[in-house]
Amino acid sequence: MLGKVKYNRGSQVDLKVFRLDLHIHTVLSPCTELAEMTPRAIVRAALDRDLDMIAVCDHNSARNTSATRRSAEGTRLVVIPGIEVTSAEEVHILGLFPSDVAAEKVQEEIYARLLGMNDEDVFGYQVVVDEHDQVEDLDQRLLIGATTLQVEKVVRMIHEFEGYAVASHIDRQGFGIFSQLGFIPPGLGLDALEVSRQSDFDAARSRYPQCRDYSLITGSDAHFLDDIGSAVTLARMAEPTFEELGKALAGVDGREVLKGKTL
Ligand SMILES: [Zn+2]
Numbered sequence: 001m002l003g004k005v006k007y008n009r010g011s012q013v014d015l016k017v018f019r020l021d022l023h024i025h026t027v028l029s030p031c032t033e034l035a036e037m038t039p040r041a042i043v044r045a046a047l048d049r050d051l052d053m054i055a056v057c058d059h060n061s062a063r064n065t066s067a068t069r070r071s072a073e074g075t076r077l078v079v080i081p082g083i084e085v086t087s088a089e090e091v092h093i094l095g096l097f098p099s100d101v102a103a104e105k106v107q108e109e110i111y112a113r114l115l116g117m118n119d120e121d122v123f124g125y126q127v128v129v130d131e132h133d134q135v136e137d138l139d140q141r142l143l144i145g146a147t148t149l150q151v152e153k154v155v156r157m158i159h160e161f162e163g164y165a166v167a168s169h170i171d172r173q174g175f176g177i178f179s180q181l182g183f184i185p186p187g188l189g190l191d192a193l194e195v196s197r198q199s200d201f202d203a204a205r206s207r208y209p210q211c212r213d214y215s216l217i218t219g220s221d222a223h224f225l226d227d228i229g230s231a232v233t234l235a236r237m238a239e240p241t242f243e244e245l246g247k248a249l250a251g252v253d254g255r256e257v258l259k260g261k262t263l
């Protein structure tokens with residue numbers, strides 16, 4: 001927790017500034033360093049970097065989210081289950097969910113729309129682990145690939161399961177909404193845009209004027225332990241919960257996303 005307590009007139013609630021990294025991959029993402037991004041190691045790194053809330057967002061899967069959340073039990077770290085969905089147009093969209101069950105239901109929908117199998121020699125292993133970092137399974141699906149879901153359907157599906165939909169790394173040349181579509185389709189209903197750690201909010205707003213219509217967050221997109229917390233979103237909230245995060249993204253009741261901070 002950072003910053004001063006702010007008295008929020010009207011609601012009688014003390015709001016504080018919390019440190020969030022809402023885009024972290026685990027060993028389930030084939031591009032991570034093998035055996036490095038395990039639940040226990042991620043939780044330890046997040047606490048070391050004074051984070052209050054993280055989201056685990058693997059490519060097209062939530063199979064390591066509940067293990068990471070369980071691994072953080074008894075600590076002050078809040079772990080939000082997430083999935084980084086690849087749309088048919090190869091746009092990456094983060095889905096952040098209120099519960100493991102919601103994330104797992106979305107995962108079922110995604111798995112029914114994924115094509116092909118993983119080639120472990122080319123892409124690497126996709127390791128499913130428990131909260132003690134014990135290997136439970138190797139996922140054989142081509143998680144790194146695109147789903148057959150158009151971006152509108154991805155956002156609608158995330159909302160159907162009461163999640164928040166955030167366009168990933170919008171400033172990147174690959175897999176960002178602007179690089180893939182050229183613009184944000186009207187009425188898409190995104191809850192926020194994520195600016196990568198290589199950029200900052202002001203640069204994103206001046207390069208992509210549509211950014212001014214959305215809340216911006218940043219995240220590390222960590223594939224290595226050292227990257228965790230390398231980009232942090234500061235959010236003013238009553239407490240680090242999924243519901244409060246939604247209010248901060250919507251900018252209601254005095255809650256707000258203040259800025260991204262690249263460390
Ligand atoms: Zn991505």
Ligand SMILES: [Zn+2]
Binds near residue numbers: 025084221
């Ligand atoms: Zn990512």
